[in-house]
Amino acid sequence: MIEKIGIDKIGFYTPEFYLDLTELAHERDVDPNKFKIGIGQDEQAVVPLDQDVVTMAANAAVKILSADDLAEIDEIIFATESGIDQSKAGALYVQRLLGINPRARALEVKEACYGATAALQTAVDHLIAHADSQKVLVLGSDVARYGVATAGEVTQGAGAVAMLVTRQPRILALERTSAYFSEDIMDFWRPNYSDTAFAKGKYSTEQYLRFLDLVWHDYQAKTSAELADFAAVLFHIPYTKLGLKGLRQISADSNTELQESLLAQFTKATVFNRRVGNIYTGSLYLSLLSLLQNSDLPANARLGLFSYGSGAVGEFFTGTLQPRYQDVSQQVNVAEMLDQRQKLSVSEYETFFNQALPTDGSEMVITPISKNATFYLQGMTDHQRLYK
Ligand code: HMG
Numbered sequence: 001m002i003e004k005i006g007i008d009k010i011g012f013y014t015p016e017f018y019l020d021l022t023e024l025a026h027e028r029d030v031d032p033n034k035f036k037i038g039i040g041q042d043e044q045a046v047v048p049l050d051q052d053v054v055t056m057a058a059n060a061a062v063k064i065l066s067a068d069d070l071a072e073i074d075e076i077i078f079a080t081e082s083g084i085d086q087s088k089a090g091a092l093y094v095q096r097l098l099g100i101n102p103r104a105r106a107l108e109v110k111e112a113c114y115g116a117t118a119a120l121q122t123a124v125d126h127l128i129a130h131a132d133s134q135k136v137l138v139l140g141s142d143v144a145r146y147g148v149a150t151a152g153e154v155t156q157g158a159g160a161v162a163m164l165v166t167r168q169p170r171i172l173a174l175e176r177t178s179a180y181f182s183e184d185i186m187d188f189w190r191p192n193y194s195d196t197a198f199a200k201g202k203y204s205t206e207q208y209l210r211f212l213d214l215v216w217h218d219y220q221a222k223t224s225a226e227l228a229d230f231a232a233v234l235f236h237i238p239y240t241k242l243g244l245k246g247l248r249q250i251s252a253d254s255n256t257e258l259q260e261s262l263l264a265q266f267t268k269a270t271v272f273n274r275r276v277g278n279i280y281t282g283s284l285y286l287s288l289l290s291l292l293q294n295s296d297l298p299a300n301a302r303l304g305l306f307s308y309g310s311g312a313v314g315e316f317f318t319g320t321l322q323p324r325y326q327d328v329s330q331q332v333n334v335a336e337m338l339d340q341r342q343k344l345s346v347s348e349y350e351t352f353f354n355q356a357l358p359t360d361g362s363e364m365v366i367t368p369i370s371k372n373a374t375f376y377l378q379g380m381t382d383h384q385r386l387y388k
Contacts, residue, residue, distance in 0.1 A: 003167055004322075005173070006174040006319055006322075007164070008135075008168075010285065011061055011063045011332050012162070013060035013337075015045050015158055016048070016341050017047075017343075017344050018343060019043065019346065021041055022042075024154065045158045045341075050377045051158075052143070055097075060139070060141070060161060060162040061139060061162035069135060070100050071101050072101075073100050074105070074135060075106075075107075075126050076107070077091065079108070080140070081110055113236050113280045113281050113284075114281070117309075120174070121317075127167060136165040139163075140161045140285060141160035141281075142160075144158065144278040148353055152197065158276075161279070161289070171321070172288070172319040173319055175318045177223055178219065179316050185311065187203050189310065199310075205245075211312060212308070215316040219318075225318075230318070231265065231298075232295070233304040234305045236287075237278070247263065265297070268295040269294075270287060272293075292325060292326070293330065293335070301321045302321075303318065361383045366378060
């Protein structure tokens with residue numbers, strides 16, 4: 001019998017500030033229904049200067065890890081496309097901040113929003129290859145930035161997901177067969193000199209749907225699976241409307257009952273994404289958390305997951321919910337975290353957006369802004385970030 005490996009714990013962190021997209025629509029002279037219905041987003045996380053991808057990842061992980069986990073983690077894989085350093089892995093900062101034992105591998109991976117899926121699959125491979133290894137920590141942390149008053153502005157966001165991958169997982173056991181597809185395309189990218197992303201908006205959405213079509217059909221050809229085998233299908237969610245288009249695409253030939261039940265689960269799986277925005281590599285896993293905390297699917301329900309990272313890589317993979325998933329996935333109360341955030345006006349958001357750390361080695365001391373975070377950025381000196 002194949003040993004079960006998958007997600008045993010899942011945590012999340014998003015900054016304490018948000019922007020109301022109806023207010024943004026009024027300010028940008030756009031019909032609010034374009035943002036709420038056409039894009040399918042209600043609110044957007046805004047990052048203060050004292051949070052970055054390292055602190056967000058540490059804040060997501062600290063909520064779920066026990067002292068035993070810290071001692072037993074054998075590998076830390078940090079997935080991001082908004083990393084703070086070209087050389088050093090974000091995983092090393094997180095290792096120190098959390099007190100994870102030093103006999104662990106620590107590394108960073110990148111492929112746009114696909115990064116956390118690459119990390120998750122690598123974690124599974126690590127556990128298969130190393131019989132003495134018990135736990136791998138997967139982190140997906142990003143800040144999605146397109147720029148003030150750009151077409152992509154409504155699809156910004158920020159946050160981090162932390163997942164503990166183990167044998168005999170208590171949340172989601174991952175199945176071994178998956179279908180993946182990679183191709184060098186320019187739909188979305190961020191050159192080293194830019195702190196905002198470039199996107200060919202409409203083209204990127206077409207590529208997302210093309211990659212979905214390719215990997216879903218490859219998966220079906222490999223496994224003979226049918227859509228009816230899945231209780232829910234989860235998507236990378238750059239904004240909820242695109243996930244909805246993906247669901248409509250793969251369920252177009254299904255009967256009305258199946259279409260309606262998948263749509264009902266999709267709605268539950270995007271409750272949090274509607275309020276956080278795109279968190280790039282963590283977005284699919286925020287959708288998983290949204291499903292886990294808002295749905296009451298039975299144990300053993302099978303999930304399909306579509307991961308997409310621009311550039312581009314797509315993967316369709318699957319898993320089954322485990323008997324204790326409902327208790328174990330409540331370690332972080334995401335709805336409460338979102339309700340406790342502070343709303344910013346559009347001009348306050350623009351001020352936050354334009355704040356930047358020094359790039360010339362000069363010193364900066366940041367007065368703490370995040371009141372509920374365990375970890376935050378204290379400042380910079382000598383080209384180094386100082387964390388607390
Ligand atoms: P846009 O040009 O502002 O939007 O860009 P639009 O004019 O295409 O309108 C969007 C939708 O709103 C349309 O619906 C309109 O009809 C509708 P659709 O045709 O799509 O069904 N609409 C309205 N609906 C109701 N009431 C109204 C109304 N007015 C219009 N009054 C775009 C939108 C998403 C392209 C832009 O925000 C953008 O460029 N975002 C960034 C790129 C992006 O998110 N791409 C997604 C695919 S790529 C991906 O997922 C990877 C990524 O996460 C990065 C990574 O991998 O690292 C981005």
